[in-house]
Amino acid sequence: MYGDPATIRKILTELGDTWAVVGLSTNRERAAYGVAQVLQRYGKRVVPVHPKAESVHGEQGYASLSDIPFPVDVVDVFVNSELAGPVADEAARIGAGAVWFQLGVVDEDAYHRTREAGLEMVMDRCPAIEIPRLG
Secondary structure (H helix, E strand, C coil), X not given: CCCCHHHHHHHHHCCCCEEEEECCCCCCCCHHHHHHHHHHHCCCEEEEECCCCCCECCECCECCHHHCCCCCCEEEECCCHHHHHHXXXXXXXXXXXXXXXXXXXXXXXXXXXXXXXXXXEECCCCHHHHHHHCC
């Protein structure tokens, strides 16, 4: 329900290539680090969003979505489910086209708010798993 194939395909192929990855830092042990590398290999621009605003994978980091000085197409969320809703709300405020909650990140209220705001949304899925499946 929260990751139908048509929506996944649309986000990965039609909505644009600038992905803000919330929770991405220089910590190579975190899932966000590897997923961001996969997204880059598939032509996505990965923008790190983390309180430390570290540069990762050659891209300048920002402390929040609102600090990014250019349009963002997709917001990929690597934070706990309890913190994910406000990130989705911020994604809507900055005009992103979609929100993607990573594996294990589920907030049904945020899903409905995000969809009502006109954004595409996927929850509890990983783009690094889904993008190679597109063929």
